[in-house]
Each structure stands twice: as C-alpha cells, then as structure tokens.
Amino acid sequence: MSSTSRTVPGKTPGTGDDQDLGAAGSQLSTAPEEESPNLPSLGVVGWIRWFWRQLTSMRVALLLLLLLSLGAIPGSLIPQEGVDATKADDFRANHDVLGPLYDKLGLFHVYSSVWFSAIYILLFVSLIGCIVPRTWQFVGQLRGRPPGAPRRLTRLPAYTTWRTGAEPEEVREAALALLKKRRFRAHRVDDAVAGEKGYLREAGNLAFHVALIVMLIAFAWGQLFKYEGNKLILEGDGFSNTLTQYDDFKSGNLFDPDHDLAPFSFSLKDFHGTYEATGPNRGTPRVYEAKVVYSEGAYGKDEATTIKVNEPLEIDGSKVYLTAHGYAPILTVKDGKGNVVMDREATALLPLDSNVTSSGAVMVRDGYRNPEGVKEQLGFNAFFLPTYGGKGSAMFSTFPALLNPMLALSAYHGDLGVDAGFPKSIYQLDKTKLKEFKGSDGQLFKKQLKVGDTMTLPNGAGTVTFDGVQEWANFQVTRQPASGWALGGAVVAILGLAGSLFIQRRRVWVRAVKGADGVTVVEMAGLGRSESAKVPEELGELAGVLYERAPGAPDADADPETPDPRAVPAEGAEK
Amino acid sequence: MTLAAATDAATELAVATNEHLANLSNTLIYSAMAVYTLAFFAYIAEWLFGSRSKVGRTAAALTADTDAKAKAAAPAVTVNKAGGTTVLERPQVVVRTAAGSRDVPDGPGAHGGTEKGDLYGRIAISLTVLAFAIEAGGVLARALSVQRAPWGNMYEFNITFTTVATGVYLALLALKKNIRWLGLPLITTVLLDLGLAVTVLYTASDQLVPALHSYWLYIHVSTAIFCGAVFYVGAVSTILYLFKDSFENKLATGGTPGRFANSVLDRLPAAASLDKFAYRVNAAVFPLWTFTIIAGAIWAGDAWGRYWGWDPKETWSFITWVAYACYLHARATAGWKGRKAAYLALAAFACWLFNYYGVNIFVSGKHSYADVGLGALQSVGF
Ligand code: HEM
Numbered sequence: 001m002s003s004t005s006r007t008v009p010g011k012t013p014g015t016g017d018d019q020d021l022g023a024a025g026s027q028l029s030t031a032p033e034e035e036s037p038n039l040p041s042l043g044v045v046g047w048i049r050w051f052w053r054q055l056t057s058m059r060v061a062l063l064l065l066l067l068l069s070l071g072a073i074p075g076s077l078i079p080q081e082g083v084d085a086t087k088a089d090d091f092r093a094n095h096d097v098l099g100p101l102y103d104k105l106g107l108f109h110v111y112s113s114v115w116f117s118a119i120y121i122l123l124f125v126s127l128i129g130c131i132v133p134r135t136w137q138f139v140g141q142l143r144g145r146p147p148g149a150p151r152r153l154t155r156l157p158a159y160t161t162w163r164t165g166a167e168p169e170e171v172r173e174a175a176l177a178l179l180k181k182r183r184f185r186a187h188r189v190d191d192a193v194a195g196e197k198g199y200l201r202e203a204g205n206l207a208f209h210v211a212l213i214v215m216l217i218a219f220a221w222g223q224l225f226k227y228e229g230n231k232l233i234l235e236g237d238g239f240s241n242t243l244t245q246y247d248d249f250k251s252g253n254l255f256d257p258d259h260d261l262a263p264f265s266f267s268l269k270d271f272h273g274t275y276e277a278t279g280p281n282r283g284t285p286r287v288y289e290a291k292v293v294y295s296e297g298a299y300g301k302d303e304a305t306t307i308k309v310n311e312p313l314e315i316d317g318s319k320v321y322l323t324a325h326g327y328a329p330i331l332t333v334k335d336g337k338g339n340v341v342m343d344r345e346a347t348a349l350l351p352l353d354s355n356v357t358s359s360g361a362v363m364v365r366d367g368y369r370n371p372e373g374v375k376e377q378l379g380f381n382a383f384f385l386p387t388y389g390g391k392g393s394a395m396f397s398t399f400p401a402l403l404n405p406m407l408a409l410s411a412y413h414g415d416l417g418v419d420a421g422f423p424k425s426i427y428q429l430d431k432t433k434l435k436e437f438k439g440s441d442g443q444l445f446k447k448q449l450k451v452g453d454t455m456t457l458p459n460g461a462g463t464v465t466f467d468g469v470q471e472w473a474n475f476q477v478t479r480q481p482a483s484g485w486a487l488g489g490a491v492v493a494i495l496g497l498a499g500s501l502f503i504q505r506r507r508v509w510v511r512a513v514k515g516a517d518g519v520t521v522v523e524m525a526g527l528g529r530s531e532s533a534k535v536p537e538e539l540g541e542l543a544g545v546l547y548e549r550a551p552g553a554p555d556a557d558a559d560p561e562t563p564d565p566r567a568v569p570a571e572g573a574e575k
Numbered sequence: 576m577t578l579a580a581a582t583d584a585a586t587e588l589a590v591a592t593n594e595h596l597a598n599l600s601n602t603l604i605y606s607a608m609a610v611y612t613l614a615f616f617a618y619i620a621e622w623l624f625g626s627r628s629k630v631g632r633t634a635a636a637l638t639a640d641t642d643a644k645a646k647a648a649a650p651a652v653t654v655n656k657a658g659g660t661t662v663l664e665r666p667q668v669v670v671r672t673a674a675g676s677r678d679v680p681d682g683p684g685a686h687g688g689t690e691k692g693d694l695y696g697r698i699a700i701s702l703t704v705l706a707f708a709i710e711a712g713g714v715l716a717r718a719l720s721v722q723r724a725p726w727g728n729m730y731e732f733n734i735t736f737t738t739v740a741t742g743v744y745l746a747l748l749a750l751k752k753n754i755r756w757l758g759l760p761l762i763t764t765v766l767l768d769l770g771l772a773v774t775v776l777y778t779a780s781d782q783l784v785p786a787l788h789s790y791w792l793y794i795h796v797s798t799a800i801f802c803g804a805v806f807y808v809g810a811v812s813t814i815l816y817l818f819k820d821s822f823e824n825k826l827a828t829g830g831t832p833g834r835f836a837n838s839v840l841d842r843l844p845a846a847a848s849l850d851k852f853a854y855r856v857n858a859a860v861f862p863l864w865t866f867t868i869i870a871g872a873i874w875a876g877d878a879w880g881r882y883w884g885w886d887p888k889e890t891w892s893f894i895t896w897v898a899y900a901c902y903l904h905a906r907a908t909a910g911w912k913g914r915k916a917a918y919l920a921l922a923a924f925a926c927w928l929f930n931y932y933g934v935n936i937f938v939s940g941k942h943s944y945a946d947v948g949l950g951a952l953q954s955v956g957f
Contacts, residue, residue, distance in 0.1 A: 029907075058909075059910070069898050076885075080885060082885065083884060083886060160668045310878055312877070321880045476880045478880045497861065497862045502859075524666075540666075543666045
C-alpha cells in the first residue's frame with residue numbers, strides 16, 4: 001500500500017485497513033508484525049527474547065541487508081589477496097600507514113573477514129528466524145479457509161453491486177461455482193461466499209528465502225573444500241593429480257590433499273589453434289583446443305578427448321580447464337668439444353600479449369664444461385615471436401600462429417642459482433652469479449635465430465641450435481564441491497522470486513441478500529495484498545460473469561445509500 | 576613470407592568493407608542524435624504549449640480530500656449508479672484508495688489536456704520512434720562491422736544502452752501504459768549519454784580482444800543491458816515521485832509551491848501513481864537481474880574455473896542486487912515506505928551505474944576483457 005509515511009506517521013495504512021476489516025484483511029501475507037523497539041525490563045530471558053524479536057524483524061533484516069551491500073564495497077576497491085595477491089602485496093609495500101591498518105581490519109580479504117562474516121551470518125540467522133515462523137503460519141493458512149466477508153464490503157478497495165431478480169441462494173451458488181472454476185479457494189460463510197487465490201505468491205517468497213540459505217551453505221561448503229591448481233604441460237608430456245605435480249596450488253581450509261585429490265591423470269597429445277587471418281578479428285582464435293588422453297582412478301582405461309576454452313574436462317568431480325597456450329623452442333646445446341649437453345629439449349616460454357610474443361629462460365644445469373674444462377651452467381634469456389614482422393620491425397609478434405618464428409637469445413654462464421635449495425622462477429634468470437658472454441663489440445652476446453639456425457658462443461664455448469618449436473598448454477584443475485547445490489538454489493530462487501513478485505494474493509467476497517423491498521442485492525468486493533489495478537480488473541470480470549447468471553433488476557426508487565464522493569471509477573488497463 | 580603477404584592483402588580488403596560499415600554506423604548514430612534533438616524540442620513544445628494550470632488540480636484535489644475527510648464519519652458507500660432502469664452490460668467496479676493515502680488524481684500529462692500540447696507530444700513520440708529506429712540501425716551496423724556483439728567498449732555500451740532504454744519507453748507506451756510524462760527526461764538523458772559517447776568515449780571500430788565464445792556471455796550481457804535500461808526508467812520515475820510527493824505535501828500542509836513547480840508538477844501523475852509505477856518497473860525486472868548475475872556466474876564457471884570470485888564487476892552486481900532487495904524489503908517494512916524506500920531505489924540505481932561506468936574506468940579486474948587468458952599466466956608465476 002503506497003502512501004507517505006508522513007501522513008500517518010508510525011502506523012501503516014495497511015494495518016489501519018486491517019483493523020477496519022477485521023479478520024478479512026488479516027494474514028494476506030506472512031510478513032512479521034512490526035513492533036516498536038521498546039526496551040524490555042524483564043531479566044535475561046526478556047532480553048534474549050527481545051534481542052531475538054529484533055533480529056528477526058523486518059527492520060533489522062533491512063539494516064543488515066544495507067550493511068551487507070555497504071560492506072561489500074571496500075573489497076572491490078582495495079586489492080584482495082584472494083583475487084590478486086601480488087597487487088595486495090604491492091599495496092602493502094607502497095602504503096606505510098594504510099597497509100597495516102587495512103591488514104588489521106581484514107580489508108585485504110574482505111569477504112572472509114570477521115566483520116563481513118558477522119554481517120552475513122547475522123543476516124542468515126535473521127532469515128532463518130523469519131522463515132520458520134512464516135512457514136508455519138503459511139501452512140496454517142493453507143489448512144484454513146479464507147475469512148468470511150467483512151460486514152461492510154463497501155470499505156474494500158474494489159467494490160461493485162447490483163440488484164437482481166435471482167434468489168440470493170442462487171446467486172451464492174453461482175458465485176461459489178464461478179470462484180471455484182477460477183481456481184479460488186472458496187467457501188460459503190453465512191450470507192456470503194469468500195474466495196482467495198494466489199497462495200503461490202507466499203510459497204514463492206518462502207522458496208526464494210530458503211533457496212538463499214541453500215545457496216549460502218553451498219557456497220561456504222565449496223569455499224572450504226575447494227582446490228585449484230595450475231599445470232603447464234608440453235605437448236607429449238603428462239600430469240597426474242598429486243600435489244607435487246602442480247606449478248601452483250590453492251585450497252580451502254578444510255581441504256585434505258590425501259583424500260580430496262581425485263586420482264586421475266592425463267597427457268597432452270596436441271594443442272591445436274587456428275586464428276582469424278583477416279578482418280577486424282585478425283588474430284582471434286577460431287579453433288583453440290587441446291587433445292588429451294586421460295584415465296580415471298589409479299588404473300583407469302585411457303580415453304581420448306578434447307578440451308576447449310569453455311568446455312572443461314570433468315573427471316571424478318574435478319574440472320580441467322584449458323586456460324592458456326604458448327610456445328616452447330626446441331634447442332640443442334653443445335659444449336666447445338661438441339658434446340651434446342642439451343638434446344633437443346623444449347623450454348616453455350610465457351606469452352606477453354595476445355599475439356603470443358613470449359619470453360623466458362633456457363637453462364643448462366648439468367653436463368656442461370667450459371673451454372677450460374671447468375664445470376659451469378649456461379643460461380639464456382629467450383624472446384620468441386611466432387610471427388616476426390621482418391627486419392627493422394618492432395620486436396613484437398604480429399600474429400599468434402607460427403607463420404615466421406624467430407627466437408632471440410642472449411647468453412650467460414656461471415651459476416644459475418637453481419641448486420640453492422629454494423625454488424626460483426624457472427621463467428627468469430637469476431643473474432647474481434651469472435656472467436655475460438661478450439660479443440665482438442664487447443656487449444652482451446645476442447643472436448636472432450630462425451628454425452634450423454645455429455649460433456656459436458664466443459671463444460669456443462659451444463653452440464646452440466634452434467631445432468624447432470613445440471606448443472604447450474596450461475591447465476587449471478579445480479574442484480568446487482556443492483556447485484550443483486548452488487545452481488539448484490539459484491534456479492529455485494529465481495522461480496520463487498518470480499512467483500513472489502508477479503503473483504497477486506487476493507480475496508474476493510460475494511454477498512447476496514434480500515433487500516428491504518424483496519429484491520436481491522448482490523455485493524462483490526476484492527482485496528489485494530497491495531493496491532493493484534489487477535484486483536478491480538479481475539473483480540469487474542468476475543462480476544461480469546456473475547451478472548449474466550443474475551441479471552440486473554430495476555433500481556429501487558430511492559437509493560438507500562449515498563455514493564461516496566471519493567470513489568473513482570476503475571481505470572481499465574491502467575499504468 | 577608469401578603467406579603473410581597474402582593474408583595482408585586479404586586483411587586490407589576485409590578492413591575496407593568493415594570500415595564502410597563502421598562509417599555507416601557513425602552516420603546513423605549522428606542522424607539518430609539529430610532526430611532525438613528534434614524530438615527533444617517537440618517535448619519541450621508539448622510542455623510549453625500545454626496548459627499551465629492556474630487553479631492547480633492537485634491543490635483542488637487535496638482540499639476536496641480534506642472535505643471528504645470531514646465527512647468521513649458518514650458511511651462512505653459506493654454504489655454503482657449506471658444501472659438505472661436500463662440493463663447494463665456489466666456492473667461497474669469502484670475503487671477506493673487505501674485509507675491514509677492522499678487521494679490525488681493523476682495529472683493530465685505534459686500537454687496539460689490541451690489539443691495543441693497533445694499534438695506536439697504526438698509529434699515528439701513519432702520523432703522518438705524514428706530516432707530509435709535509426710539508432711538501432713546504427714548499433715546493428717556497428718555490430719556487423721566488428722563481427723561481434725556491440726558490447727566491446729564503453730562507446731558501444733552507451734549506444735546500445737540508450738537504444739534499449741528508448742525501446743523500453745516506446746514498448747511501455749505501446750502497451751498503453753500512462754508514461755508519456757517520461758518522454759522529456761528520458762530523451763534529455765539519452766541525448767546527453769549519446770553526446771558523451773560520440774565525444775569522450777568514442778572508440779574506432781576495432782577488434783580489441785579475443786572474446787570468449789560462450790552463449791552465456793551473450794545472454795549475460797544482453798540481459799544486463801536490458802535490466803539497466805528498465806532500472807533507469809524506474810529511477811527517473813522515482814525522482815519524479817520525490818518531487819511530486821514534496822509538492823503534494825507542501826500543498827497538503829497549506830504551503831504554496833513556486834510557479835514552476837505548479838506548472839510542471841501539477842501535470843505529472845499523482846505521487847502515489849509514480850511511486851507505484853517505479854515499484855512495478857523495479858520489481859518486474861529484479862528477477863531478471865537475479866538471472867543476469869547467475870548467468871554471469873555460470874559463464875565465469877565455464878571460462879575461469881570458478882563461478883564466483885569477488886571480481887569488482889561481480890562484487891558490484893552483487894551490491895546492486897542487495898541494494899534492490901533492500902528497496903523491495905523497505906516497501907514491505909513499516910516506517911520505510913515512501914520516501915525512504917525511494918532513496919534506497921536511487922542508491923541501488925547509483926550502484927548499477929557505478930558498476931557500468933565506474934568499475935570500467937576506475938577499477939581493473941577480469942572483466943576489463945583485455946586480459947582474458949592472462950589470469951592463468953599470473954598464477955604460473957609471471
Ligand atoms: C539474504 C537476504 C535477503 C534477501 C536478498 C531478501 C530478498 C527479498 C526479496 C527480493 C523479497 C521480495 C519483495 C516483495 O515481495 O516485494 C523479499 C520479501 C520478503 N522478505 Fe526477504 N530477503 C532477505 C532476507 C530476509 C530476512 C532476514 C527476512 C526476515 C525478517 C525477510 C523477510 C521477508 C518478508 C517477510 C518478505 C515478504 C514481504 C512482503 O510480503 O511483501 N527477508 N525478500
């Protein structure tokens with residue numbers, strides 16, 4: 001019921017009406033009664049009861065909802081550890097004052113912080129405290145019958161009347177049949193028929209709120225038990241689902257690597273990518289897929305399949321996504337004596353842009369001796385373009401496929417620092433203990449190679465041959481349990497919401513009595529939960545049908561009642 | 576090398592045709608703006624030449640209302656008198672507004688009930704229809720020129736959004752809803768938005784990023800734009816409600832509103848009607864907005880391996896959703912109906928706007944399309 005709070009402060013027109021109408025207007029909704037927040041004066045139990053009433057009141061639910069939306073804001077503006085840990089660290093490093101303060105307030109992980117959790121847990125406690133009584137009330141309403149007609153139907157929002165030659169009993173019978181046919185729950189009370197329809201609205205509303213709880217539990221469950229890991233795999237290589245095989249790995253608090261990692265394995269047979277060659281979409285992947293062979297369980301049978309960008313492979317509750325692709329140049333490295341120290345080995349490089357300009361590091365760890373015969377390690381900074389624009393063009397690839405591959409290497413020797421016990425990035429050289437090879441110009445020794453080219457390191461230090469290019473694909477393996485529940489909850493929530501917002505719950509009464517002059521007076525009235533144009537419309541239609549069964553009789557000479565000056569005719573298909 | 580040369584030649588050819596389409600699109604958008612401008616003037620004329628009520632319908636109604644209240648002790652009975660001795664087709668239904676609400680009839684609309692004003696109003700609507708058709712053509716040409724849905728950058732968002740918003744307005748008109756009063760504010764903002772689009776936000780027709788191919792993306796983005804347009808219509812009527820409500824309050828408490836307020840606000844529908852309309856619009860689209868977020872989550876699940884990750888765009892969709900839920904709740908909560916609920920509705924729409932514009936401009940996240948696929952690299956340690 002729309003009105004301003006100013007005209008009738010503190011008291012809603014709704015409740016005012018309900019009081020006017022007595023039982024007739026009651027329980028059209030199961031919304032909790034509002035009470036004024038008077039402080040109790042009765043001991044602990046009184047306080048607890050008071051607190052519970054407050055928590056489950058609409059007003060507090062509303063405030064908690066407001067808090068929830070406000071509380072979600074900082075997480076979108078401050079870098080979040082869960083989304084991008086590097087950015088969060090950068091922020092900490094750059095803000096001496098704000099950093100520690102944010103840390104204390106949990107602002108780097110808002111959505112798992114104590115205060116945010118408190119808001120939504122309170123909200124959901126309130127929600128449960130609201131749903132349970134509402135459900136009982138609703139069940140009660142379903143068992144009961146619509147309340148009888150109020151004494152003065154004229155006070156209802158939609159009203160019509162006429163005089164008819166038919167007997168009151170006939171009219172009531174016809175009305176009952178009509179309402180039943182229109183799927184009202186209808187029955188006769190005294191001199192009138194009462195009908196009600198639209199219970200699905202309440203059911204939908206309850207279903208929606210229950211579905212919210214289901215979604216929250218499913219989401220929380222998923223967060224606690226989920227895991228997510230990445231693995232870069234060269235064509236021909238394989239992977240089996242154990243913790244040590246991952247390049248990086250994140251998991252929920254209750255995740256147990258011994259039990260929750262499904263035992264499966266797969267190997268990448270072939271990555272296949274084709275790209276739009278022309279037009280504004282030049283370079284956009286057309287085909288982008290990985291052909292893999294996988295086996296479920298420890299001793300499963302091998303099965304072949306294809307993983308595409310939006311089509312992950314599902315094994316045993318886990319999903320394997322294809323998330324990236326790149327190139328790995330194949331190199332052969334020989335020492336000064338011609339001994340092969342790296343034999344046609346592929347090293348994955350990381351793409352920098354959508355045309356797969358790539359960079360990385362090639363490392364020779366074992367077996368190399370320098371011209372003096374001393375054991376050393378070799379390192380190369382590698383820069384790779386699948387499609388090189390030609391001499392003089394920028395050092396950026398112009399197309400993602402291998403149209404004109406070019407590899408640029410710069411060479412170092414010494415200690416790679418990879419044996420020091422702690423893992424280093426394998427995509428970057430740690431130059432602290434490396435020395436540059438010098439070219440004839442005294443600068444760092446660099447060379448650009450095409451497939452098949454060999455470069456000779458200065459001073460008889462050996463050769464490097466660019467044998468070819470292999471492709472790699474990056475896979476993300478995730479498992480988020482209960483996502484089926486979340487989806488189910490979401491579907492129910494939408495359906496419930498649609499029911500709740502589109503279905504009108506309304507009551508119709510038909511009264512037929514003999515007037516003083518012996519002519520039957522029919523009165524019909526309708527009441528909706530909110531003022532809607534639909535209620536009078538429907539009442540008009542019902543009246544039209546009933547009027548055919550009980551046609552009008554001539555008016556009495558003097559109308560016993562005065563018309564209400566405030567009455568306005570029903571607008572048809574109004575705004 | 577020959578392969579590269581061949582692709583280059585083919586590229587040039589394709590670029591030429593696409594450029595043609597892109598130019599066509601620009602021409603259409605500019606033409607649409609010109610027609611919208613004409614429509615804008617026609618709406619202004621409707622307001623100017625429509626009657627400026629001197630008596631003040633609202634004031635009259637409000638005083639009549641107090642008279643009625645004085646008589647309220649007498650039984651307020653409504654009887655259908657149309658019958659008489661003639662047989663009527665169908666008994667007439669009489670409606671009563673709820674007790675406690677102001678009983679103000681809707682204003683006659685911008686034209687103020689005058690024929691001249693009405694004529695200008697009709698011209699304005701015809702022009703709006705024409706501009707809408709031209710703009711829709713412009714959006715379509717743009718889509719064809721980039722061979723993808725025209726939602727790749729802010730310019731494209733804006734032209735699509737204004738088209739849909741106008742479309743929603745025209746559709747409601749076609750459904751015979753009483754919303755002609757929305758014309759002037761709507762077209763004004765459409766013009767402003769388009770002006771912003773073609774100057775500040777303009778981006779040459781270009782393929783920026785490899786879009787992820789998933790029909791969920793199309794469902795998600797198109798429903799998001801549609802919801803935004805409907806929320807926008809709701810927000811405009813909420814603002815008008817707030818104005819009209821204070822106007823009515825002022826009259827009811829014996830104040831005298833300024834001449835401008837009298838002339839403009841008196842012609843609008845009653846505050847209660849505006850409020851109801853705003854509520855219906857917002858409530859009707861709220862389930863679709865819920866669906867939009869869920870469709871986005873499903874798509875994120877397919878594309879990124881997690882269905883919800885508190886990415887800024889996701890976060891702000893969630894905030895918007897909760898804010899609209901607040902609004903719906905407020906309308907069912909004593910002490911929050913009316914103006915307070917209206918402020919909540921406006922706050923919710925502000926969240927939606929921020930999600931559309933603010934997040935794209937100020938906050939970076941996965942939804943800034945450019946880094947599709949790079950997320951994986953970061954996790955590889957790059
Ligand atoms: C998770 C947070 C919640 C969300 C997102 C939410 C959302 C909604 C929505 C969208 C509606 C439909 C509004 C309408 O019918 O006009 C609604 C109705 C309702 N909600 Fe909630 N709600 C939440 C929590 C609660 C809580 C905690 C309570 C308990 C106090 C509650 C009680 C109600 C009631 C009684 C209605 C029906 C109002 C009516 O009959 O018009 N809700 N809610």
